[in-house]
Amino acid sequence: MKLIFLGPPGAGKGTIASRISKDLNIPHISTGDLFRKAIKNQTELGKKVQQIIESGDLVPDALTVALVKERLNNPDVENGYILDGFPRTIKQADSLESFSKIDNVINFVISDEQVIQRLSGRRMCKNCGEGYHIENMKPQKEGICDKCGEELIIRPDDTPEAIKNRLAVYYESTAPLIDYYKEKGLLLDIDGAQEVGKVAEATSKAISK
Ligand SMILES: [Zn+2]
Numbered sequence: 001m002k003l004i005f006l007g008p009p010g011a012g013k014g015t016i017a018s019r020i021s022k023d024l025n026i027p028h029i030s031t032g033d034l035f036r037k038a039i040k041n042q043t044e045l046g047k048k049v050q051q052i053i054e055s056g057d058l059v060p061d062a063l064t065v066a067l068v069k070e071r072l073n074n075p076d077v078e079n080g081y082i083l084d085g086f087p088r089t090i091k092q093a094d095s096l097e098s099f100s101k102i103d104n105v106i107n108f109v110i111s112d113e114q115v116i117q118r119l120s121g122r123r124m125c126k127n128c129g130e131g132y133h134i135e136n137m138k139p140q141k142e143g144i145c146d147k148c149g150e151e152l153i154i155r156p157d158d159t160p161e162a163i164k165n166r167l168a169v170y171y172e173s174t175a176p177l178i179d180y181y182k183e184k185g186l187l188l189d190i191d192g193a194q195e196v197g198k199v200a201e202a203t204s205k206a207i208s209k
Pocket residue numbers: 125126127128129130145146147148149150
């Protein structure tokens with residue numbers, strides 16, 4: 001089963017992908033992880049990615065595609081995979097089509113208000129990185145990490161301003177992929193506003209049809 005997970009930031013793609021990946025025994029491939037790993041291993045592509053990220057630029061389509069293509073040559077994708085965070089543009093989607101055939105694209109549907117509510121409530125321990133949410137995953141003591149007792153902070157990309165930017169980038173570059181895959185008959189809409197267990201359940205059901 002070769003799957004793409006689409007949806008705005010905060011739609012829960014990563015969380016659902018980890019669950020489905022375990023259920024189906026297929027790898028969860030996120031471009032963020034691919035970048036980090038390539039940099040850590042100082043591969044040819046990793047060195048290029050590092051240079052670009054350090055200079056504050058966005059990793060260009062061609063380089064991202066090259067990394068994904070390399071990853072999809074790994075024997076563990078024999079039974080399929082879940083792509084999370086890729087493709088991010090029509091150009092990337094066209095490239096992907098030239099080297100792998102997707103079975104389904106899961107589109108997690110969630111309103112902007114819900115995205116903002118979810119992301120702006122996230123907190124992170126500044127010491128150990130443990131994640132919390134002021135409504136759904138409260139620490140025992142407000143503003144304090146359960147694990148290490150340090151202060152909880154808002155990640156720079158979860159500030160209201162940053163969330164608005166992330167949504168704008170999503171609508172501009174990634175949302176057009178919804179129509180792109182709908183026209184190919186691959187799109188499955190899932191209500192991403194439900195509780196995470198229900199979203200995972202609905203996803204499993206949709207892909208097993
Ligand atoms: Zn902590």
